[in-house]
Amino acid sequence: MTAYISDCGYCHETRFTQWYSKSAPRDRHGRVDLDYLDSQPVAYCSEEHRDAADALRESAEAAGKGSPAQPNEAGLLDADRIEEIRDCQLGDWYSGPWASEYADKDGDDPGYYRVVHLESGTTLATLPDWAGPIALWMADAHEAVPELLAIHAPAAAETADTTPLVVRWDRTVTSSDGPDDDTIVCCLAEDGRPVALLLDDEHREAIGLQLLDPDGDDEPDELTIYRASHDSIVMGLYITAAAAREHCEADMRRDLPSVSLDWIEDEEDGVAELVAAVGEEERPTGFVVTPLTVASAYDEEADE
Structure with missing residues (x-):
């Protein structure tokens, strides 16, 4: 196996490096392709470091692709999943375009990728030189995911379950202590969940009249x-x-x-x-x- 003195792609220390990624192209004898070696690919100082780097890369690629969430019958994500994705977004934090940039090797310091906020020039994240696709994904996802949510969420709302929540009175009413306090009508849902119906003075009187005279035929004295x-x-x-x-x-x-x-x-x-x-x-x-x-x-x- 050909050995060079270079920076290890895992520990970044200058050593003899003669191990290459398992995915490196090889000839029919199982040796690393010479043309590939001429391109000075990332090399490692030990099999352990090579395997660790491969594992990190595979894990990052899997995280980038993700496990697709199960759509509903209309082919859309349900409202709960959309809300989970929305909660993970950064909102106005460093709003505006992000970009993926490569910083060349500087002396003993290896090259690396960085994710940059274009408006301020702030470096938001740095990644090793083999993680370019991850840096690009971070920059693109920052804008693409909110755009997809804006398109997806209204359509999902149209297919949301509109079945009314059925509750029954629990024979308990908490009266207000002051003029600005609500009356609380205690109810129970079919699954046992407690539900509180809040009534201010106006609505309490309105619902009282409806209960006393459902048809509105009898005028009060x-x-x-x-x-x-x-x-x-x-x-x-x-x-x-x-x-x-x-x-x-x-x-x-x-x-x-x-x-x-x-x-x-x-x-x-x-x-x-x-x-x-x-x-x-x-x-x-x-x-x-x-x-x-x-x-x-x-x-x-x-x-x-």
Whole structure:
């Protein structure tokens, strides 16, 4: 076997190198082809280093090709797999084109490939001289994969399962503690998973009316609305207390945007007064939300 003094392609130390990749072309006697040797290919100082380098190369090539994910019936990747691929992307990190460049041998330092961010000139990765295809793949995949996702994802979405999730009420409702808190309707899916349905004041009242009168034929005898006012001046009428309070708070914050506000509600008549924290005291602001009962029909007896 022909021996040269050169840098080992694995350990990069200058030694006698007489082993070549197992994939090197050979003549009919099993010897490395002379024309191949004349091209000064990568050589190794031992069989162990040759085998280790071959193993690394084969592993890298396998990783580059990858195991194709199983498509769905429409020939597309499913949404979960697309999301996995999307999560692996770099986003805006060194956005713009990347390139694969070869750096020539410099003195005792062997040549190598590098992946470069073209706009900034930053070297993002360096690879040994036999890994040129991997460097090229890295540069191309940086732009190609997001482009493929942009094309593939909408098509996959069209074939996604649109079967509604069936849940049943678990006979538990957690009521809100404050005006801005949601009511939680506890449910269970068919597979036992817990599901929480969140309802704000408006939707809680809407679903309550639907349950009481599914056909919408029967009008309620009375309806409660809420009046927002400031110093007896009516600002608006709302079907929920939360909406009326929101109006009051918005007007108050126009003059004092950072003030700390709170509501004090009378338990007997439900009238809520907006107060502002001044030092350690709470002072009235003049904003009030008053519940009003509106009848759906005239009651002659009630007028007597």
